[in-house]
Amino acid sequence: MTYRAGWIHFTNVAPILDSLVLPAGVTAITGVPTEMNEALLSRRVDIANISAVEFIRNADQLEALPDFSVAVLGPVYSVNLFHTRPLPELRRIALTSQSAMSVALLEVLLRQRGLSPVLERAEGTAEELLAAGYDGVLRIGDSALREWYGVVGPLTPETTMTSLPHTARAPSGLHITVTDLAEEWFTLTGHPFTFAVWAYHKDNPPPPALVQAMREARREGIGHLAEVAGRHAQKLGLPERVVQHYLWNFRYHLEAPDRLGLTEFAAMAVPGHAPLRFGPRPGAAVTTR
Numbered sequence: 001m002t003y004r005a006g007w008i009h010f011t012n013v014a015p016i017l018d019s020l021v022l023p024a025g026v027t028a029i030t031g032v033p034t035e036m037n038e039a040l041l042s043r044r045v046d047i048a049n050i051s052a053v054e055f056i057r058n059a060d061q062l063e064a065l066p067d068f069s070v071a072v073l074g075p076v077y078s079v080n081l082f083h084t085r086p087l088p089e090l091r092r093i094a095l096t097s098q099s100a101m102s103v104a105l106l107e108v109l110l111r112q113r114g115l116s117p118v119l120e121r122a123e124g125t126a127e128e129l130l131a132a133g134y135d136g137v138l139r140i141g142d143s144a145l146r147e148w149y150g151v152v153g154p155l156t157p158e159t160t161m162t163s164l165p166h167t168a169r170a171p172s173g174l175h176i177t178v179t180d181l182a183e184e185w186f187t188l189t190g191h192p193f194t195f196a197v198w199a200y201h202k203d204n205p206p207p208p209a210l211v212q213a214m215r216e217a218r219r220e221g222i223g224h225l226a227e228v229a230g231r232h233a234q235k236l237g238l239p240e241r242v243v244q245h246y247l248w249n250f251r252y253h254l255e256a257p258d259r260l261g262l263t264e265f266a267a268m269a270v271p272g273h274a275p276l277r278f279g280p281r282p283g284a285a286v287t288t289r
């Protein structure tokens, strides 16, 4: 029988997916987070890297691989609230329909500050939506990374990703502030933020050969990060330095601090959720080439 995988194929997963050789009997489709969340929950796929909040909401049915995550400690650069007034004055925020996780994170962060702007789904670039009358726009993934750089870039020999400003005059003439939600989470909690986990239904775990292939692909990707970044910088139309820093910054192993961030977020966003369950840890055996 075929085992079906569903991959969110944003650049941040390239260090795992680019070198992945699917074992015999495994097929894969790709899509944006909300599509993969739905595909897993409706069992159109058997495993997917999904928005961590959907894993939490469906913890009674799902289990996650114990050592795979898309997480960061501090800024992520691609989960951004673009806004034209200070956060406490925001009245209407446009949300992306691609994301479940960033919406849940934004809701937690707004609640912590006692803010309750209107949140509504709307498509378009941040600049288009801000020009159309929204005072905040939430965007994720590759386009959010590009739009962030379009507002606060360019990098010069004297600057680094972390020294770029948060507010700048965009090409449209609007003064835009970019609030990085993972950085806000870090300020609030001091923990990493875990955006995605690799989840499957408890009764249908992945074949060990697939998990082994994923671990090998990740080792290959992280071991050749400059090459991965170089390829994707071209596709994204961004400087290699930007994509290298962006990828190097991710935490892909769901380590103890990433789980702590995940459980802390779960308690805030989905009170009363079922216990989070993870598959067996990889054995001590290390493969060498």
Ligand SMILES: C=C(O[C@@H]1C=C(C(=O)O)C=C[C@H]1O)C(=O)O
Binding pocket: 008, 010, 012, 033, 034, 049, 050, 051, 052, 070, 076, 078, 079, 098, 099, 100, 101, 102, 103, 140, 141, 142, 144, 195, 196
């Ligand atoms: C950091 C990101 O993580 C992704 C964001 C997700 C979401 O917002 O639902 C889901 C999976 C992650 O891989 C990003 O794509 O910018």
